[in-house]
Amino acid sequence: MKYMRIIAIIMVLLMGQATLVSADGAYHFGFKKSSKGQRPSIDEEGFKDLLKKHGAIFTGDLAVKELYLTFDNGYEQGYTGKILDVLKEKQVPAIFFVTGHYIKTEQDLLKRMALEGHLIGNHSWSHPDMSQISAARIQQELDQVKAGVEAATGQKEMRYLRAPRGIFNEQSLAVSQQLGYTNVFWSIAYRDWEPKNQKGWEYAYKNVMAQLHPGAVILLHSVSKDNTEALGKIIDDARSQGYQFKSLDEMKIRTP
Template identity: 40%
Template sequence: MKNVAICLLILMVATPNVIFASGLDNTKVDWWIVREKDHGTPRANDKLNFKLVDYDAYYVGDTSRKVLYLTFDEGYENGMTPKILDTLKELNVPAIFFVTSPFVEGNADLIKRMVDEGHMVANHSHHHPSMPKYAGDPLVFKKEFDDVETKYTAITGEPMVKLFRPPMGHYSQKTLAMTKDLGYQTIFWSFAYADFDVKKQPNPDSAKKLISTNLHNGAILLLHAISQTNTDILGDVIRDAQAQGYTFELWPMDGVPAPEPAKAEQPEQQPAQ
């Protein structure tokens, strides 16, 4: 009996996800929102049988103020990030960059620059997988976080902030719980659009209008840093948002109260790629 107790204790220390996330639903869910008119807070999936905030998962920030959270997904470098950083520096705007291991490995100078210029560098996983596929093996699941952290710390000498964006917006109740057990907040988004196909880029004027009309208090904006359109319009997007009275901030690491999703009939936005 004593040996069994010792083994159980070791299991709890080594793989806490098994203990605290066991029994939770691992059905894959795609993140989506429904946009609202007149700069209203978008509606999220109301069919979930759990609350996102219970797992430190957010899709909006502080909705009581005209604040925006600008985020970029960095799966790989397409030559656009230096110009994006130039624009952010010129306009004194902070951003959060969600990076994968390949991006970190191949772009140490950009990682250092992001940190030096006051941005957050956060976790977008090692292999960019659908995380529910790995939920059955907590060690493999954890490795998706650890590998990025290790590479980041080797470059910067600092720990990585504990923010995670699930690749492709795929998640489950279980993966959210496992992510929280690792000390991470899950950061979804309240605005994204089809900017991720480098061979089929959005029209710049249409993109600027779409972003402008969908700004709202506490918006988390997801832009892909491989996008030529995003790179070209970023300055105009920032200046337009500021003209509307918005400010840009980094994510508050103590979290923010997130509204419960209102009823949403049909998804109107694609998940991130």
């Protein structure tokens, strides 16, 4: 099976679907933020067709008041347990994108995520710039995470990938797609990943709620104290506006 997957990747490269391997072929994911419930947009970013070609997503159905909570877990600052407590209390599903460091150091939290019904996604083993590594290295990075999560939790399938720092190119999209992954970007985010630059729960709350829109894929970093303390109110107030929180497995995949 492993060799068949490698052959499939080579075929993708030979077919010309992965030619952007230099620095100028790399993209940093960006989007026009939603405001007052309006639709977010990647129309001006230059990579919309590329995401569509390779089945990547950044929103769900923009006509349906559904939200998708996603967390990036590169390392632990002591907040993920509290986040899981809130999700359990509110009965909200989420996906946690994890790295190799997280797998090696946080086995108990991984087990809890799986036991409580959350998805665990791939954030690569060593958090590299995926646009600057070979197809073989991309596969190695993703396979290590998948195997590590399976060993820790028994989760055999891993369908979702979030590129480290949102950096990608056609090769990284094509190779990961051939390996069975859907690349998941986001339509709500703010600068929340700096543990030493936290500004209080209200700052997190206002940033998320100001961007709220139907079909939103919400990116939060689990190292943020602000996110942790704001999460319960975000959930409650989003629900009061008629939103439902869904698992990515429930999303009707909608490419850009």
